[in-house]
Amino acid sequence: MGSIYALIALGYTLVYGVLRLINFAHSEIFALGIYASAFAIEGWLGVTGTRTGLGLVGTLLALLAISMLVSGGAALLMERVAYRPLRRRNAPRLTALITAIGISLVVQEFLALRYGRSKITPQRLFEKESLFTFLGEEVRNDKVLVFVAAIVLMIGLDQFVRRSRLGRGIRATAQDAETAQLMGINIDRVVMLTFLLGGLLAGAAGFFNLIFFESARFNIGFLPGIKAFTAAVLGGIGNVRGALLGGLLLGVLEKYGAALFGGQWTDVFAFVVLVLVLLVRPSGLLGETLGRARA
């Protein structure tokens, strides 16, 4: 679960780092990814039973791609339709925040009205078995899969932002948008890229969430969205590695909270820890450093 939070948290963090905007509609991008893979399983790929071997790998990769593309596309569309016009008019950040909440509601209600308010439960893709025991806990194959895949994606993103030309553009814009523009960076393209990256990762998170829980509901994005936002703040919003750390940490905290105090106290425990951490380190564990130059 922590790795899913981390993937969503990256979307919040990237957009915040570049635009200083908290994109509350990001949770709906995640939900769209879940719905995309749910429909892909039964509709487009026509999966009717559990699969094994190469067929399974192919199906999983195809679903991951579909889910990432749908979410990435939705994020781009959202940026183009709702945020860019606001940016052009130099609207205050508060306006963008309200827009984000509005988009979030629109997407939720759209899913509810189009696909119903009850849960949809797609076909299971592979049997869940416990693989090995680690520290007295049985480790299940789907958990391993999700964890490893998420880590690979996150490392990929981290390297992309740190090493590639486009990544340098993102970092430059985050650091000082005006100077970056003077240096010949196309801000619009950087912003689009940021939304696209966030969307792709949210799509992947949606797909993993579906593999894990095998159900979806119109408001499914809300809770993980809030948690991921928390994770981003916990790690230091605007900081890619912070989001990663924050997400994993939040997942672990929830688990221990539940084990120590019982399931009802999961959220209380996790958020109390968050408040304590922020008291000591107001800018999060790793601070706000997306823009800081790293030689």
Next chain:
Amino acid sequence: MKHSKFLRIGAVVAGLSLVAAACGDDDDAATTDDTNAAPSEEVAEYSIAFVGPLTGDAANLGIFIRDGATAAVEQFNEEHDDIEITLEEFDTQGDPAQAPTVAADYVNDDSILGLVGPAFSGETKAVLPTLEENGLVMVSASATNATLQDTVPGGKSFHRVLADDAAQAEGLVKYLTTDLQPASIAIIHDNSEYGQGLAVQQLATQLAETDIEIVATEAIDPDSEDYSAAVNTVKTANPEAIFFGGYYEEAGTLAKQLKDEGVEATFISADGSLDLGFIESAGDAAEGAQISCPCNLATTNSPGALGEFATAYEEIIGSPPGTYSTEAFDAANILMTGIAEGATDRAALLEYVEGLTDVTYAISKDVVFAETGNIEARGIFLFEVKDGEFAPLVATDDL
């Protein structure tokens, strides 16, 4: 409901144009009137109303109730040449806040003599005073709150054809102690008024006085998909049985997550989970789950009248009956039998149902009305998931 309003407006418009036409040509108008009036002398037409959710979160439950009543109405109309009953539908979405608005529609429609419904306890509570004021009789197929009969003290309108929530807990305890006899049980609920009320306030309290040990009490959040906290606690506690108080969607997800974690305890839940949606969302993990209900679910292989009803229902509706369909069938039949016996206005039908004690033709269970409108029987029914379907397991009255 909206349609009927439009129809009515349409009828008024049509009527006006007839009048306008009549002004021009007297003879024609007179002949039209004659042909319209003729059939109503042979067949008496009356309406009863279904009140409950047909859209929204709880629509599944409402639709099964409506279809149970529809099956009853169709059978009745076929057997009676001189009476034609119409089932009018009023969609409340099961929402106590909307119920009074909808109530105004059926209360003011004089052709409606009685209600099958309201479906839920909350909405019933909200409209009972209005029903009482207008002398409109109600027979609910599904409202199980234990205090409903006290909403209007000494009231006459309220009736239901199934036992209340308190009876369900009693029945479950009886089943657990005399039949299943697990040494330990874990209680999980969804924090809803219904789920927590049944699982914690009712069942856990009553179980505390028995030999069955409660080894864990956990709650899940219906808005989340992740029940791993509860699942892990239950796994550690390693009970022989698990009781879940809540609704079928969560029950399905929970059963699946429990099985995936390797928990083998018998999964038991109550009427909120008695829906095919449970089997659908749990998949293989539903197999062997036991679900209780104060209602008697009919399947085509049920014995006697229940089985006949299920077959007839499938023929008329096109799908198998669900939770409360049987009760809705009984509720509609109570109202229609009254109408057939000459109780053809609201006051007479209210008196007829109030005067009923033993409803001999009820198929769901022994329906004997108490003074309050509740039924005397306290027994509940248990069902087991077998081969992806609900199969009757035991009735607590037989234990």
